[in-house]
Amino acid sequence: MINIHRLTSHLHDLSTIGKTKEGGVNRFSYTNEERLASEQVKQYMVAAGLTVEYDAVGNLIGSLEGEDDLPVVLLGSHIDTVPNGGKYDGSLGVLTAIEVIHSLNEKDIRLKHPLKVIAFKDEEGTRFGFGMIGSRAVAGTLTNDDLKRVDQQGISIEQAMEQYGFDRDQFQSAKIENVKCYLEVHIEQGKVLENHDASVGNVTGIAGPVWFQFTLTGLSEHAGATPMNQRQDALVGASLIIAEAEKIAKEFPTAVATVGKLSVKPNGVNVIPGEVTWTMDIRDIDKDTRDEVEQRIRQFADKIAIERRLDLKVSELQRVEPVRCDENIQEVICDSIKEIGEPVVSLPSGAGHDGMQFKDRFPIGMIFVRSKDGISHNPKEFSSEQDIEKAANVLYRSILKLDVK
Ligand SMILES: [Zn+2]
Secondary structure: OOOHHHHHHHHHHHHOOOEOOOOOEOOOOOOHHHHHHHHHHHHHHHHHOOEEEEOOOOOEEEEEOOOOOOOEEEEEEEOOOOOOEOOOOOHHHHHHHHHHHHHHHHOOOOOOOOEEEEEEOOOOOOOOOOOOHHHHHHHOOOOOOHHHOEOOOOOEHHHHHHHOOOOHHHHHHHOOOOEEEEEEEEEOOOOHHHHOOOOEEEEEEEOEEEEEEEEEEOOOOEOOOOOHHHOOOHHHHHHHHHHHHHHHHHOOOOOEEEOOOEEEEOOOOOEOOOEEEEEEEEEEOOHHHHHHHHHHHHHHHHHHHHHOOOEEEEEEEEEOOOEEOOHHHHHHHHHHHHHOOOOOOEEEEOOOOHHHHHOOOOOEEEEEEOOHHHOOOOOOOOOOHHHHHHHHHHHHHHHHHHOOO
């Protein structure tokens, strides 16, 4: 069992670093706030009995020895935030992992497998518009080109790394080999657990987003002088496609399709819309399901364009592959949830997490903690002490169960 008072006091103290006047947190990568936070977390790691170092890109890593030759178990999350973010997103995962190790050491429980707790560099991507820098480096997929991305002041990732004393030329040395698995505790950032009245959840996978931009072009004509059957109204076409996208996504239990941005030209009260541009974000934890949702929406869009004599252009903005959590680890997490007397709820993660970077490298598992009202990336973000304690104990039990040769 873990020490919840120590965990919540660490969580509170860490949230004062980079605190905003609205009660949120600003901690962006390679800044003083983030450095102060890392140094604070380093103290917690040392107190927990971990040997601490920074790798070449600035990941903070606390290591625990195990028996020789066994692959390493990775635990972690991130301590950077979005602008005016909450105090739980990321920090909770890092501090929970440290607390579990601290508790194991206090009880003199020695693990067979070596273990590392990692506070990954820049998960959110706030500063450079490019996230998961640290986990990419650990996975070995960070590239020289990635390091040339710049922030709003024109400072590149590699310059920022150098400014903070990290060795840009050695970034490939951050790759970690011979890994048994990766486990992360994170707040849910949605309302599924709340709706199930559950404190914690087992994550089945991390949905990968595919983003498109649709442009439908018709004819801008006089709203009064053009009869209904002679129109090429781009907005009506777009509306039909958007409504159908909702219908298609609803046929699958975990798929989501969202239009978050739309612009109408010329955007006049008495003008038929001649051009409409909108984005579409489609996600699922299963790639085949996501591909099917995508294909059906695009086929429907083609059909509408032909029927309504509209010109359709679709361009892809990004495509991130979904990741499934390992079946064996999921079973271990579900058993641990049962053992502490909680209902077992399994759910996909709609948001991205560092674990995505480890796809095809080693198995991952995630434990979610209930978020109040599903609010996240906001000073109002909240998870209760009781729920956090349960999640930490699920992690504690899961680590012990997975510590077999
Ligand atoms: Zn996060």
